[in-house]
Amino acid sequence: MADEIRVIFPNQPGHRATLNTFYRGQVEYLNTAELAEAFSIRYYVNNAVQKQVLHFREGEVKVTAFSSFVIIDDKSYQLPAPSYFDGRDFYLPARSFFRILGSTVLKGATFDESRRAFIGPRSLLGYNIHRASVEEKRNGTLIRVRTSQIFDAANIVRYITDNGWLVVQIPAGKVDTLELARSTMGGLIRNAWGRQLDNSAELRFKLNEKVPLPEVFQVDNGRELHIALRNPVRKKGNRTEEMRKLWYLNTIVIDAGHGGKDAGTTGRGGLQEKTVCLDVALRLGKLLKRRTKMKVVYTRDEDVFVPLFQRTKIANEAGGKLFISIHVNGVKNRGARGFETWLLAPANTPEAIEIAQRENSVIALEESNHRYREFTDETLILSTMAQSVWMKESETLAAQVQQELAARLDSPNRGVKQADFYVLIGATMPNVLVEIGFLSNRIEEKKLGQSEYRQRISEGIYNAILKFKKQQEQAMASNQ
Ligand SMILES: [Zn+2]
Known part of the structure; x- marks a missing residue:
């Protein structure tokens, strides 16, 4: 028996998707590849070991053929019935998988029984730290990080590691890590990436040169965070x-x-x-x-x-x-x-x-x-x-x-x-x-x-x- 489940993205009314489902006994299954496409995330399949990895922004979900467990960031979550694998796609019990996602990588997402709709998390759109760009100045490099919230600049932690990473930790930050990693860098910065910590976002920038610790400040009413790196001090x-x-x-x-x-x-x-x-x-x-x-x-x-x-x-x-x-x-x-x-x-x-x-x-x-x-x-x-x-x-x-x-x-x-x-x-x-x-x-x-x-x-x-x-x-x- 086949059916479908709608996917709704609360803050993006125009964006919708449909998951084709089927039943095995009482359990309704969804196709994980369809889910990945609905949420625009990458996924990989390793046919040799019959495993699939879904790269959600907030973490990796590992699916194994015919297993009753999914692994999310090294933690196991049990399903009421084993996954199914047809040689190409992986299928998981929809409701329980929604529940797991809603408490892990899609925090806040819920399944609405009456509408038969999986409602995406607001937090998915709730990132307050987005992409970054650089501007080369005469005397240094300015990193402009797009934000959608005012952070308390005084609480932002910054340091430079021995191997040349500038680390910026922003309390209350929720970083869109994919978007950040896609940012084009330049000047003193080779590349950027971010990760979500419990109560803060961590941004990392690989430095091309040793530089003094930069200033970080908020501009444009919370729309941007600026990190001002000064060129290395002259000898x-x-x-x-x-x-x-x-x-x-x-x-x-x-x-x-x-x-x-x-x-x-x-x-x-x-x-x-x-x-x-x-x-x-x-x-x-x-x-x-x-x-x-x-x-x-x-x-x-x-x-x-x-x-x-x-x-x-x-x-x-x-x-x-x-x-x-x-x-x-x-x-x-x-x-x-x-x-x-x-x-x-x-x-x-x-x-x-x-x-x-x-x-x-x-x-x-x-x-x-x-x-x-x-x-x-x-x-x-x-x-x-x-x-x-x-x-x-x-x-x-x-x-x-x-x-x-x-x-x-x-x-x-x-x-x-x-x-x-x-x-x-x-x-x-x-x-x-x-x-x-x-x-x-x-x-x-x-x-x-x-x-x-x-x-x-x-x-x-x-x-x-x-x-x-x-x-x-x-x-x-x-x-x-
Ligand atoms: Zn004057």
Whole structure:
């Protein structure tokens, strides 16, 4: 007697399958190959020993011809009647096999007697960790793991084994191991696979090289987990080589803040930040071109709007060796005056956060915000990494700028500060952001409106660059 059982996938209404069954006595049998196809799983048959292995995502089910046991991950489960084998396919008592599957590899699956339907587990679709992809960055490799849940990044365990596996254990993770294993890797990662532990998911990535322990964090509201691997730390010799390259290829990127529809801050007298920035940038560029052999690259040399991501792209593509961003301050407190130089680093003071927010607010002005989705923690961290390679140099340069400006301007020296400015993100070279004065201060607005004053600022920054360059060259020479 033949019959059939429907297979229903709770979260995939469109996806259905039917199992053809038959009875031997009172017992209804299903064909395991059909079941495997319904659940899109691989299976193998070994005719010599009359065994079949079904590769469910959560474990292996071993079926033996004419045996009353199935073995799942080395544990035996008894059936009320033996399996049947017709020389090609294997058949198992349907109801009891459903029950076994529902408590093992298809957790939560049940047989609905009234509908004569095997209802697949929600957990089958309940994976919260899916495939992974890699993105090669200038300074490392970013592994992006697709997720469908927010995990507590603080509880994620990560370590690197002696034989070069990066292991990431995610509490409450349910990993779709097949999907993960199918992921295409690259960069520092040779391949990926995962396994389900009791209360967590374990992801393993084979590393091509020894790398520092990566950062792991959640982005995009739980849709992705990012694992940021930094390139291996350079040996001292390489670093010297790097320094040499840096200073033999003299390319300075000058970034005039704002532009076009983004005016930046505006003084009471109507002077706009974008105008002052551009003028100082052009003056600085002129000095460098006229007096040195350095190549000058502007992120903008006229009153146009240049998105922030474009600026660092320009810098990197030009092979820039130094990135100087020029801005003018504007704050509520009209008494505030002076000049200051900023480094990219996590904002750690209320003032730093405020200024970062103000300079970053330009993002809202940009036509399409989509580029800035990339400015997640991930980008910030990777950029901070890139930055940290040049942190010492950036600090030296920043100090030099402050010193040279202080020698030329009758304005308070506000020192070197740290904040995370998007404009600096991605520039993989020493870089600083100079706030040359306050447009919100009436006296400074007046000064900044004078070309002679702006020329002095340019001279100051120019001298800082020269001194910095000389210092680096000397450091290099004494290193040899
Ligand atoms: Zn600005």
